[in-house]
Amino acid sequence: MTGKTLYDKIWDLHQVHGDDDASALLYIDRHLVHEVTSPQAFEGLEIAQRPLWRKRSILAVPDHNVPTTGLEQGITDPVARLQVDTLNVNCDKYELTEFKMGDIRQGIVHVIGPEQGATLPGMTVVCGDSHTSTHGAFAALAFGIGTSEVEHVMATQCLIQKKSKNMRVTVTGAVAEGITAKDIVLHIIGEIGTAGGTGCTIEFAGEAITDLSMEGRMTVCNMTIEAGARAGLIACDQTTLAYIEGRPFAPSGETWDQAVEAWSDLHSDEDAIFDREVVIDAADIAPQVTWGTSPEMVCAVSDRIPDPAREPDPIRAGGMRAALDYMGLEANATFDEVRVDKIFIGSCTNSRIEDLRAAAIVLKGRKLADNVKLAMVVPGSGLIKQQAEEEGLDRVFLTAGFEWREPGCSMCLGMNADRLEPGERCASTSNRNFEGRQGQGGRTHLVSPAMAAAAAVKGYFVDVRRLTRGEA
Amino acid sequence: MNRFEKFTGIVAAIDRPNIDTDAIIPKQYLKSIKRSGFGVNLFDDWRYLDPGEPGQDHSQRRINPQFVLNREPYRHAQILLARENFACGSSREHAVWALMDFGIRVVIAPSFADIFYNNSFKNGLLPITLGGVRVDQLFAELDGRRDYQLNVDLERQVVTNTDGIEMAFEIDEFRKYCLLNGLDDIGLTMQKSDLITSFELQYYQKLPWLK
Numbered sequence: 001m002t003g004k005t006l007y008d009k010i011w012d013l014h015q016v017h018g019d020d021d022a023s024a025l026l027y028i029d030r031h032l033v034h035e036v037t038s039p040q041a042f043e044g045l046e047i048a049q050r051p052l053w054r055k056r057s058i059l060a061v062p063d064h065n066v067p068t069t070g071l072e073q074g075i076t077d078p079v080a081r082l083q084v085d086t087l088n089v090n091c092d093k094y095e096l097t098e099f100k101m102g103d104i105r106q107g108i109v110h111v112i113g114p115e116q117g118a119t120l121p122g123m124t125v126v127c128g129d130s131h132t133s134t135h136g137a138f139a140a141l142a143f144g145i146g147t148s149e150v151e152h153v154m155a156t157q158c159l160i161q162k163k164s165k166n167m168r169v170t171v172t173g174a175v176a177e178g179i180t181a182k183d184i185v186l187h188i189i190g191e192i193g194t195a196g197g198t199g200c201t202i203e204f205a206g207e208a209i210t211d212l213s214m215e216g217r218m219t220v221c222n223m224t225i226e227a228g229a230r231a232g233l234i235a236c237d238q239t240t241l242a243y244i245e246g247r248p249f250a251p252s253g254e255t256w257d258q259a260v261e262a263w264s265d266l267h268s269d270e271d272a273i274f275d276r277e278v279v280i281d282a283a284d285i286a287p288q289v290t291w292g293t294s295p296e297m298v299c300a301v302s303d304r305i306p307d308p309a310r311e312p313d314p315i316r317a318g319g320m321r322a323a324l325d326y327m328g329l330e331a332n333a334t335f336d337e338v339r340v341d342k343i344f345i346g347s348c349t350n351s352r353i354e355d356l357r358a359a360a361i362v363l364k365g366r367k368l369a370d371n372v373k374l375a376m377v378v379p380g381s382g383l384i385k386q387q388a389e390e391e392g393l394d395r396v397f398l399t400a401g402f403e404w405r406e407p408g409c410s411m412c413l414g415m416n417a418d419r420l421e422p423g424e425r426c427a428s429t430s431n432r433n434f435e436g437r438q439g440q441g442g443r444t445h446l447v448s449p450a451m452a453a454a455a456a457v458k459g460y461f462v463d464v465r466r467l468t469r470g471e472a
Numbered sequence: 473m474n475r476f477e478k479f480t481g482i483v484a485a486i487d488r489p490n491i492d493t494d495a496i497i498p499k500q501y502l503k504s505i506k507r508s509g510f511g512v513n514l515f516d517d518w519r520y521l522d523p524g525e526p527g528q529d530h531s532q533r534r535i536n537p538q539f540v541l542n543r544e545p546y547r548h549a550q551i552l553l554a555r556e557n558f559a560c561g562s563s564r565e566h567a568v569w570a571l572m573d574f575g576i577r578v579v580i581a582p583s584f585a586d587i588f589y590n591n592s593f594k595n596g597l598l599p600i601t602l603g604g605v606r607v608d609q610l611f612a613e614l615d616g617r618r619d620y621q622l623n624v625d626l627e628r629q630v631v632t633n634t635d636g637i638e639m640a641f642e643i644d645e646f647r648k649y650c651l652l653n654g655l656d657d658i659g660l661t662m663q664k665s666d667l668i669t670s671f672e673l674q675y676y677q678k679l680p681w682l683k
């Protein structure tokens with residue numbers, strides 16, 4: 001018998017029932033809940049008079065709609081307030097654990113799960129949000145679900161699932177200095193495309209991946225969904241254990257030892273067979289910037305903006321033309337000609353302490369360029385904000401001319417007041433550069449925190465390494 | 473959920489790959505705590521020339537006369553034809569609710585984003601995956617024909633054009649069964665609650681730190 005992949009192992013451990021892989025019943029350990037995709041699920045339960053199966057599996061938090069300034073006034077948008085209030089009411093009614101606004105533990109759902117130790121290796125983790133893939137960094141099978149499935153998990157602790165294919169992306173060798181997890185994952189998406197992982201769970205492996213901190217691994221898994229895969233996975237190792245130990249929801253004492261013992265099996269067997277394998281050389285990865293309206297429209301900051309005239313496939317060329325048009329960019333231009341209006345450092349991709357440190361290193365002793373109208377940092381959680389303040393990072397940002405905000409999703413999707421105006425160009429550490437994502441008519445360039453900081457200082461895109469070496 | 477019956481409907485086409493869920497239903501409408509009423513905001517940024525907000529009287533907004541779903545007869549389209557990776561992006565089920573609220577019952581594309589694909593079945597929307605060549609053909613047939621219709625027969629798993637040409641599609645048995653019978657997944661799973669309980673017994677014995 002051949003070995004199993006990490007995905008196969010977690011799947012087998014959670015399969016309650018099902019003789020075929022097409023419609024198996026899969027047990028869910030952790031259910032993260034936020035205000036946008038849950039109200040209709042709670043309502044469904046109520047109408048059908050169904051109780052919740054396992055309340056303690058749920059951890060809830062408002063994040064998408066919360067304001068990032070003026071918290072004293074509460075939420076002024078009545079529609080958004082109703083949604084957050086609805087979450088509060090539902091959590092109180094069903095006695096669920098919720099970190100409400102004002103709680104220092106509140107933050108973006110994918111940031112607080114790991115931060116609290118609520119995401120553990122070998123778990124199945126779901127949330128009504130596509131970036132649930134983030135939690136795969138802990139060797140947990142984590143994926144986004146729709147509202148009907150949220151209701152299904154609440155009522156039964158299970159999901160009816162079809163097993164996906166196994167894919168492995170191996171990034172061999174070490175990355176060059178100054179290359180971050182965000183550059184790695186953007187480069188991967190550029191290589192395999194936004195549909196490259198469709199129908200698959202992607203396991204990330206190789207030295208460049210195992211070298212990453214948990215923060216970096218989360219950035220990589222976070223964007224797995226942008227490669228079309230529902231879930232991303234990274235094997236459990238010492239880095240994983242060191243991150244988890246001592247966190248509030250993590251096991252301790254004797255059960256910790258027991259858990260560590262069990263988790264030692266959470267990697268793919270040597271002889272496991274993957275349906276698809278992609279190998280990428282870490283040495284090829286440069287700082288990345290997206291130029292279009294899909295995360296696969298990405299290139300190195302030193303490259304010229306691609307020319308649709310050189311694309312042989314007419315449908316792709318058409319897509320490129322539409323994207324350049326929307327983005328207000330000329331083919332063959334260089335990135336130092338692309339001037340930015342706003343800077344956003346935040347989102348579940350890049351709002352953790354390591355991200356803020358990386359941006360602060362670049363900003364220290366520097367100021368925003370004149371053409372930058374607004375630059376803001378939105379920490380992923382209240383605890384991260386607190387830690388950053390203890391380290392003095394807030395002073396660095398404020399002195400450079402950034403705004404220092406309260407935690408939430410903020411301008412990642414612009415459901416609250418933080419958004420782009422039509423035609424505005426943003427260097428953003430978030431994960432989606434879709435048309436209108438950060439505000440109608442807004443133009444998003446996805447970059448790493450260090451690259452966003454460099455763009456803030458120069459007013460256009462530049463290889464951050466040139467800046468830190470004093471060449472730009 | 474209603475049973476999915478066979479029907480013949482008008483086809484509207486949007487010739488773009490990677491249509492994302494932000495395009496299908498922009499985020500400002502996700503603030504609703506209901507499942508209905510999203511139809512007027514389906515493809516909001518493409519359908520209207522002015523920005524929209526929830527709660528607004530959308531009949532007063534400036535319509536984009538070029539956009540397919542604003543033109544006759546496509547206002548009554550029940551089938552949407554699109555390119556690969558349809559509905560990529562966020563998990564928002566609102567995308568399915570918006571399509572259905574508008575009147576769309578079937579989406580045909582060469583491929584779909586996973587979460588959207590799942591969400592569709594929970595609401596009685598049928599996503600049909602046809603090969604790229606087939607989809608190219610449909611786009612070509614539809615081009616310039618205002619009355620283009622297709623017949624969709626889930627039972628037999630075929631789509632038929634007005635010339636009687638049949639195109640077969642694949643779908644997994646369980647999903648087909650649920651759609652045809654209008655079955656609620658949760659109800660089906662709850663019939664297995666004994667299995668879940670006994671699974672939990674052995675599971676938490678083995679993994680006590682999760683208890």
Ligand code: SF4
Pocket residue numbers: 063064108109110129131347348349408409412413430431
């Ligand atoms: S930060 Fe952005 S991507 Fe992450 S959960 Fe919030 S809205 Fe979604």
